[in-house]
Amino acid sequence: MGEQKGLTIQGNMATALGAKLSRPDVIPAYPITPSTLFPEKISEYIADGELDASMIRVESEHSAMSACIGASASGARACTASASQGIALMHEMLFIAAGMRLPIVMAVGNRALSAPINIWADHQDSISSRDSGWLQFYAEKNQEGLDLMILAFRIAEDERVLLPAMVGIDGFVLTHTVEGVKAPAQEDVDDFLPPYEPPHGKLDPEEPMTFGSLGTPEYYQELKYDQTQAMENTPEIIDEIFDEFEERFGREYNRITPYKCEDADIILLTMGSMSGTARAAVDEMREEGEKVGLAKLTVFRPFPGDLLKEIAGDADGLAVVDRNISPGFGGAVFAESAGTFINENRSPLMKNFIVGLGGREIFKRNFKEMYEKTKEAVEAGEVKKPVEWINMDEDVMR
Amino acid sequence: MMSENEEKELLASGHRMCAGCGEGTAMRAILKEAGPNSIATVATGCLEVTTTAYPQTAWEIPLIHAAFENAASVASGIEAALKQMDKKGETNILSFAGDGGTFDIGFQALSGMFERKHNVTHICLDNEAYMNTGIQRCSSTPYGASTTTSPSGKESIGEDRPKKPIARIAGAHDIPYAATATIAYIDDLKKKVNKALKADGPAFLHVFAPCPTGWRHGSDDTIELARLAVETGVFVLWEAEDGEICDIKITKKPKERKPVKEYLKKQRRFAHLTEEHIEKIQKEVDEKCEQYGF
Structure with missing residues (x-):
């Protein structure tokens, strides 16, 4: 070598x-x-x-x-x-x-x-x-x-x-x-x-x-x-x-890499550079006692549904973070994740978060917000709003 | 003049072209002249559809069809690959497209291939409309022709724009060889194929190939019409060597030009034209021939 x-x-x-x-x-x-x-x-x-x-x-x-x-x-x-x-x-x-x-x-x-x-x-x-x-x-x-x-x-x-x-x-x-x-x-x-x-x-x-x-x-x-x-x-x-x-x-690659997922109630599913920020957010939330984990997608096609089921199958909530949008439905990773669990006896509740479009920054606080929103849905036992856009500027929206 | 490839058919019979298709005649001669040490790309169109239906192929040389607008770009990739991978540079690389795939949708890719000086011969098989999709006009369709998207009618003469002078535009890229040819003069066509392939760099060949289905003429009139196009001056045979586009050589000059009417009247796509229209077309042909010096 x-x-x-x-x-x-x-x-x-x-x-x-x-x-x-x-x-x-x-x-x-x-x-x-x-x-x-x-x-x-x-x-x-x-x-x-x-x-x-x-x-x-x-x-x-x-x-x-x-x-x-x-x-x-x-x-x-x-x-x-x-x-x-x-x-x-x-x-x-x-x-x-x-x-x-x-x-x-x-x-x-x-x-x-x-x-x-x-x-x-x-x-x-x-x-x-x-x-x-x-x-x-x-x-x-x-x-x-x-x-x-x-x-x-x-x-x-x-x-x-x-x-x-x-x-x-x-x-x-x-x-x-x-x-x-x-x-x-x-x-x-x-x-x-x-x-x-x-x-x-x-x-x-x-x-x-x-x-x-x-x-x-x-x-x-x-x-x-x-x-x-x-x-x-x-x-x-x-x-x-x-x-x-x-x-x-000497460098490990996985189609999906889990991080602190074993005992996690809620898992964030991310792809690309945002995963580093998400990992830092998970660490901070863990210190505060939250049972949260991160699953990082490295391979999107073929979609690693087999691994996603292994990693997130026992979790209560899955927060799917998409840096893309299919108008009329939601993010692509969300659609694929939902499809992955469709015939399973047990599935985490899923929420989809649209973030970071056109270079909008993604902060640790955004992942914490996604976690909180997913936790609320888990506690309520239902997902009222499956797709939410995160880090929107209210001033621009007006 | 019998070339060594004369015996071998490189476009197998049993393809699905229409009876009397000018492209078939052209392809037979072109591939014989190119010989087996050739690789071809073909744009989507009549030639591709009629010769490549899976699991059969009429091609006895390697062929790749990718899409409509990019025969010249695919050929660029092949040429670069062969050059890079230490081939001796003896393999001919041919890029085939119809008039739509050359004059219109494939023009950007063609211009790029010329500009980058790939050693590729692009051959346009011109039947003057989108024939594969059902006789729609394109920028090769001549003035006065009735097509399914430029139909003649009470308010319409049919196609109301002149044909784009594609070979002159190709030649203007300062490529080492540009020429026009037709299936009525096979020796002339083969000679030009040979020169195009021998040229050191990109070459362009505009091959006029009548279409009985689209022009609505008898399938036994294909060669006759190709000849009449030259004899009337409607299609001028020329070549420009070494990038000398301002100094083109007329390769077939009719001794006495026949009236365009003889060419037009054999085709039902021109059947609606009045004497007045025909006079106008004659005048335009006269002016063009004068430009070409005859």
């Missing part, structure tokens, strides 16, 4: 470094705030001779994903980075990448969607591509952004998976924030992540194949079933690869 190098870097630099250590062949990218530093760093690595790869400076995000698809189908390891409107623009191609089972990896600088235009953090961009068939990972801190990039390639390229993956780091809160990280040695990453060789063929004149066929009603549903099965078989493969990563690099 080579020594892990300590660095103090911004989130985008961490995901770019994770990508570099994964030795991508082709990186088509288009700049968009707040993920711009990713293509900048990749360009710099190439310019300085530190990375032997081809960067395509495409004219749009749609073409970025299209070129990733062409490169990946040719047998190249392809990755890109984007955010917000960029992910919305490439939405069409996300489904096509997944449908062709191409293990493309994308670093996402999670950002709100227009209108009004807003460059700051929330999860609406990647959450809105939930159904595209991509694996979705969310980082709490820069170290996770770096590690999850390497893990994403390894998981995506596993012959039992072959699905594209995105790694989300919150816009500005992580993308532009400097934190200490440990960078694995190149030879150790090479050992963990062998070169990509498509197991089922590629665009090769020696063995011609057609990619992206017309799927008529006689075939389409079965092909989609196959693709969905691949996603559904993924959790145990992710666990296996997370375990191997921990053995090699």
Whole structure:
């Protein structure tokens, strides 16, 4: 094992470094705030001779994903980075990448969607591509952004998976924030992540194949079933690869990580950078004698319902914290959590809290408020208002 | 002139194109000229739908279809991947799209591919409307043509805009090769395919391919119409090498131009045109030919 190098870097630099250590062949990218530093760093690595790869400076995000698809189908390891409107623009191609089972990896600088235009953090961009068939990972801190990039390639390229993956780091809160990280040695990453060789063929004149066929009603549903099965078989493969990563690099990853949940009456379910603040809030509440715990989602797709049931099945209340909103229902994590428990004999009462949209800060007091509101519902034995927006400014609302 | 690939069919028979489809004739010649050491992308459209229905394929070379507007971007990714992964650069990379996938929705991706100087040949199979979706007009549809979204009627002549000069616009990207061709002159088409593939950088080929279904002409008139388009000056065959878009070479100059009426009257999409309309079209064709120097 080579020594892990300590660095103090911004989130985008961490995901770019994770990508570099994964030795991508082709990186088509288009700049968009707040993920711009990713293509900048990749360009710099190439310019300085530190990375032997081809960067395509495409004219749009749609073409970025299209070129990733062409490169990946040719047998190249392809990755890109984007955010917000960029992910919305490439939405069409996300489904096509997944449908062709191409293990493309994308670093996402999670950002709100227009209108009004807003460059700051929330999860609406990647959450809105939930159904595209991509694996979705969310980082709490820069170290996770770096590690999850390497893990994403390894998981995506596993012959039992072959699905594209995105790694989300919150816009500005992580993308532009400097934190200490440990960078694995190149030879150790090479050992963990062998070169990509498509197991089922590629665009090769020696063995011609057609990619992206017309799927008529006689075939389409079965092909989609196959693709969905691949996603559904993924959790145990992710666990296996997370375990191997921990053995090699000493850092633990879980699809959901519980914190002080064993005896908790009420559990907060969070995703992304807010988890650090939530953990601090849990610690303070624990000191005050409150039986509260935290469950941090690292993998949103496939949704780890199995682990959520284990972690929160015995709790009285589950406060699901969403940094996204589906107008007309609630947050995405809430919908998935509710669905997870639908056929269980016992389920915690659930409340959904919408927070942090468009870069609105999330404070410890906000988590305490969510806890209190969930506790009230538990004590009353009913949830009167399932979805509540937290940290609203009454002056702006007037 | 028999090329070494002459014997081998790279677009298998048994595809689902309409009888008399100009695209089939074009593709047969183009792929023969390109040969088996080629990789193709294809935009959504007639060519894709008629040749790739799972679990069959008519393609004897590797093909990828991704979406409608991005054949050139997907090709960019392939080209970069092959270059990066130490291929010798001998594989031809072809990007196919119809007129909709080239003139309209695919134009941005195409312009980007040209500007970045990928070694890709983009071939537009032009049948002058969105034929795959049912004959809707696009920016390639010529003045006076009746389509399902530019129908002729009491208040309408049909399409009321002129055809976009796509090959000149492509050439204006200073790419090493841009040309127009048609299925009526297969040798000329093949020669141009060859030059496009040999060019050091991006190339553009605009291939005029009549559509019996959309133009409403007899399926045995396809080649005849492609020839008449050239003989009347409606479609001008030219090429521009080494980015010399201001110095294009006319590759087929009719000795005596036939009246456009001969071309128009064979197609029911123009059946509603009055003598007056036809005169107007003739005048515009005359002016265009004058620009081209004949």
